[in-house]
Amino acid sequence: MSEEPKANQPQNGHVNSEADAHQKMVRGSAWMTAGSLFSRILGAIYIIPWVIWLGNNSQQGNALYAKGYNIYSFFLLVAIGGIPSAISKQISEYNTINEYGVGQRLFKRGLLLTTALGILSGCVLWFGAHIIAAAFGGGDPNVIPVLRALAIALVIIPSMSLTRGFFQGYQQMAPSAISQFVEQVFRVIYMLGATYYIMRVQKGDWVNAITQSTFAAFVGAAASFLLLGLYYYRQRPELNRLAAQSDAKLVIPVWQLFRDIIVQAIPFIVIDTATTVFNLLDQATFQPIMQATFHTKVAVINDLYALFAFNANKLVMIIVSLASAIAVTVVPLLSESLAAHNMRNIRKQLEDAFTLFLFIMIPGALGMAAVAQPLNTLFYGYSKAGTMILEISAFTAIILGLFTVASALMQGLSRNRDIIRFYLIGLAVKLVVQWPCIYFLSAAGPLVATAIGMLVASMMALYDLEVNFGVRYVKLLPNVNRILIFSILTYVSAALVVYGLNFVMNEQSKTQAFVIVVLAVAVGGAVYAYFALRSHLADLMIGERANGLRRKLRIK
Structure with missing residues (x-):
């Protein structure tokens, strides 16, 4: 853990501090990006065999899974949404003023709080499953066993997430990233094993397969929690040493620690549930609007709902998770700078953060849009409607990611009330445009309405950061322009590969779709990497290693 430069240090101490903070951000982003990316990719790849084993019931199964998971995600985020980020923020602040002991007490008391919250939220979801399914599940009785399977995971996930936040407060992103990946591995193994056994061995009911697939959330969380416990046990001697050498000037009662956790967590909970609330709004309104407007049958509506709420969402969240990785990394760093009143560091x-976000998000989103047709075929089967929805989702992902990063930055700077106000305004905009968007765009309507609402909230947040912290967006324009140009070139090159290969390959074959995706991604990725290295834009992400890559690839 680096210390802030003392007042009597030379002026270039500020430069060193800025460079150190930038390196922390890049390292942390790399770990969190890798963990999120691998977890999301694994969480998408399992869909290929899963859909095959579900057979003709796959679309209905996807819709049921999405309905259950959206409700569960809301409960999960209410139970834990703000606590990891709040703990990370507070521990980082205490560590900055050499009060490591207070931060560790905060963590231990937080475990008691999250255990209670986990048990309470799990009980509410289990015993209230009938009422919740009627209100948000479209009255589908199949949602009830799915919710009860997920209620079990709610018991331990809050404490697991708190432990991740503890490590993030020390700018140790590896435990969080690795545990995230381990959680996904165990979840997918159980999920696929249970689905194969029920559908292929027992020739059983697809609803039971979906129920067991959602219970896999508990299996993954348990594995992740055990790994985090091992990390904590190994680092306990170092943690005890830091606590022993603390200033120990702060004496904070237990009740105040609990109050601090809750007060800090509430804004994070509100904002972390933003995407889930938008999804729940879609879940509650899409079916009634479609029935009232077009008199569509429920089975058809479920198929359309699955296209954007499960199919496209699963793939697009791979990209959005990259934005979340950056956001998680930046919060404790901003808290350190705010505690030290270092406005120059804050602005930098x-x-x-915005440059790193754009560097990853824009080419990722445009690249996914370029390969939408073979990618959708690979995971769900050939579908023109599915391809169109995935393309739209890929573009709207940029706005979702922007809101994720902007809200995290404001929370790291204790601008909680403002970002909550901006979010509520964005939600109101979503409510206003929801019906006309669905009326004119059908299944794409909810995606566009969400993008409009979150764009309004994001623009207000960006303006707030400019006014109060002096962010110089004009200074970012040269890099932003290069990122846009290189991303468009990436999109064009990947799209041309897809277009050309569709002439010589069967675009409806999953195997050949896989080949097309791999080749298109390789070409598009190579184009972006070449221009990013040649323009030295890649140096922002990987630092000095970019020089080595340029030498090896003979890029001037």
Whole structure:
């Protein structure tokens, strides 16, 4: 853990501090990006055999899974949404003023709080499953066993997430990233094993297969929690040493620690549930609007709902998770700078965060849009409607990611009330445009309405950061322009590969779709990497290693 430069240090101490903070951000982003990316990719790849084993019931199964998971995600985020980020923020602040002991007490008391919250939220979801399914599940009785399977996971996930937040407060992103990946591995293994056994061995009911697939959330969480416990046990001697050498000037009662956790967590909970609330709004309104407007049958509506709420969402969240990785990394760093009243560092960190976000998000989103047709075929089967929805989702992912990063930055700077206000305004905009968007765009309507609402909230947040912290967006324009140009070139090159290969390959074959995706991604990725290295834009992400890559690839 680096210390802030003392007042009597030379002026270049500020430069060293900024460079150190930038390196922390890049390292942390790399770990969290890798963990999120691998977890999301694994969470998408399982869909291929899963859909095959579900057979003709796959679309209905996807819709049921999405309905159950959206409700579960809301409960999960209410139970834990703000606590990891709040703990990370507070521990980082205490560590900055050499009060490591207070931060560790905060963590231990937080475990008691999250255990209670986990048990309470799990009981509410289990015993209230009938009422919740009627209100948000479209009255589908199949949602009830799915919710009860997920209620079990709610018991332990809050404490697991708190432990991740503890490590993030020390800027140790590896435990969080690795545990995230382990959680996904165990979840997918159980999920696929249970589905194969029920559908292929027992020739059983697809609803039971979906129920067991959602219970896999508990299996993954348990494995992740055990790994985090091992990390904590190994680092306990170092943690005890840091606590022993603390200033120990702060004496904070237990009740105040609990109050601090809750007060800090509430804004994070509100914002972390933003995407889930938008999804629940779609879940509650899409079916009634479609029935009232077009008199569509429920089975058809479920198929359309699955296209955007499960199929496209699963793939697009791979990209959005990259934005979340950056956001998680930046919060404790901003808290350190805010505690030290270092406005110069704050402005630099904000500008770096936006540049890193755009560097990853824009080419990722455009690249996914370029390969939407073979990618959708690979995971769900050939579908023109599915391809169109995935393309739209890929573009709207940029706005979802922007809101994720902007809200995290504001929370790291204790601008909680403002970002909550901006979010509520964005939600109101979503409510206003929801019906006309669905009326004119059908299944794409909810995606466009969400994008409009979150764009309004994001623009207000960006303006707030400019006014109060002096973020110089004009200074970012040269890099932003290069990122846009390189991303468009990436999109064009990947789209041309897809277009050309569709002439010589069967675009409806999953195997050949896989080949097309791999080749298109390889070409598009190579184009972006070449221009990013040649323009030195890649140096923002990987630092000095970019010089080595340029030498090896003979890029001038």
